[in-house]
Amino acid sequence: MIELNYEVDKALSNLPERSRVMVVGEPDTGKSTFVALLARWFYTNSRKTAVVDCDVGQADVGPPGFISYGFVEHPVTSLKAVARTGSYLVGNTSPYGRLLPVVTGTEACVRAAERDGADIILIDTSGLVRPHAGVQLKCAKAGAVYPHLVIALGTPGLRPLTNHLKSLGFTVLSLEPLAGVRMKSIEERRENRVFRWNMYLKDARAFRLDLSRVRIYRWWAETHYVDVDTVPHGTVVAVPDPSRIGLQTPCVWITSENGPMVIAPLPQDYEPEIVWVTSYRLHLLGTQVTSA
Numbered sequence: 029m030i031e032l033n034y035e036v037d038k039a040l041s042n043l044p045e046r047s048r049v050m051v052v053g054e055p056d057t058g059k060s061t062f063v064a065l066l067a068r069w070f071y072t073n074s075r076k077t078a079v080v081d082c083d084v085g086q087a088d089v090g091p092p093g094f095i096s097y098g099f100v101e102h103p104v105t106s107l108k109a110v111a112r113t114g115s116y117l118v119g120n121t122s123p124y125g126r127l128l129p130v131v132t133g134t135e136a137c138v139r140a141a142e143r144d145g146a147d148i149i150l151i152d153t154s155g156l157v158r159p160h161a162g163v164q165l166k167c168a169k170a171g172a173v174y175p176h177l178v179i180a181l182g183t184p185g186l187r188p189l190t191n192h193l194k195s196l197g198f199t200v201l202s203l204e205p206l207a208g209v210r211m212k213s214i215e216e217r218r219e220n221r222v223f224r225w226n227m228y229l230k231d232a233r234a235f236r237l238d239l240s241r242v243r244i245y246r247w248w249a250e251t252h253y254v255d256v257d258t259v260p261h262g263t264v265v266a267v268p269d270p271s272r273i274g275l276q277t278p279c280v281w282i283t284s285e286n287g288p289m290v291i292a293p294l295p296q297d298y299e300p301e302i303v304w305v306t307s308y309r310l311h312l313l314g315t316q317v318t319s320a
């Protein structure tokens with residue numbers, strides 16, 4: 029297990045009691061592994077630590093297509109071991125064309141973690157850091173959640189972003205990419221998404237939709253109502269989180285002989301009244317996700 033060096037240890041020890049730390053870097057530089065190291069450090073220093081996972085493609089805390097947060101409940105070595113508390117729907121596995129919901133979702137999850145009593149909020153981000161869209165996304169995110177410390181796993185391609193963040197007044201600690209990191213192939217990234225969805229749906233139940241009561245909307249779209257017969261089997265949808273206003277519970281749309289249903293790990297007595305539909309579609313074999 030890699031240990032944090034003296035410089036990082038000192039920077040973390042100097043943070044205020046309640047702080048937010050954001051980690052940025054190009055793809056495959058070890059961001060998520062580093063956030064897990066930070067999570068373990070704060071946990072073993074007796075701080076109530078939350079992780080906000082803003083990587084909608086390589087999601088660890090919740091299913092892909094959502095920004096999710098959860099609390100660190102043991103000395104983790106991977107973010108996959110952080111149990112999900114709440115999520116915000118983005119509806120795609122790439123932040124391109126979805127920059128606004130990614131920023132809004134990050135802020136919504138940070139606020140929810142604060143309401144849940146987090147001392148420390150660690151923000152893991154995607155590798156979209158350049159060109160223009162990446163700099164915009166990360167500057168908007170930093171502006172929305174105001175991290176006390178940004179840790180940059182620095183490569184030459186990250187410099188425009190770190191310069192921008194510094195010019196905005198953020199404290200940036202630049203480190204080398206994690207030693208030992210390796211590139212994930214497109215295939216491995218796909219497998220990670222499938223694994224993460226199946227992990228999320230492990231305890232899911234099917235809920236029938238009473239079409240005379242339930243309202244079905246397209247997420248963040250001008251056209252509000254959706255013709256239910258046109259929603260494909262396996263579509264990623266969401267319902268309002270029953271215990272957290274402004275957050276959404278991830279679900280999957282199932283077509284059946286008895287009409288449409290959604291599957292999600294929700295309480296048995298939950299009756300969906302609103303369903304938000306996306307254009308992100310999974311392939312299923314029964315209730316097992318085979319492609320995401």
Ligand SMILES: Nc1ncnc2c1ncn2[C@@H]1O[C@H](COP(=O)(O)OP(=O)(O)OP(=O)(O)O)[C@@H](O)[C@H]1O
Nearest residue numbers: 055056057058059060061086155206207208209210
């Ligand atoms: N010290 C290490 N030794 C061996 N493998 C490592 C080490 N650190 C990270 N890895 C592996 O390298 C890969 C990339 O690491 P990680 O997922 O943390 O990077 P990332 O920057 O978060 O990637 P992404 O851009 O996809 O979010 C992962 O498969 C991870 O398990």
Ligand SMILES: [Mg+2]
Nearest residue numbers: 059060083086
């Ligand atoms: Mg990552």
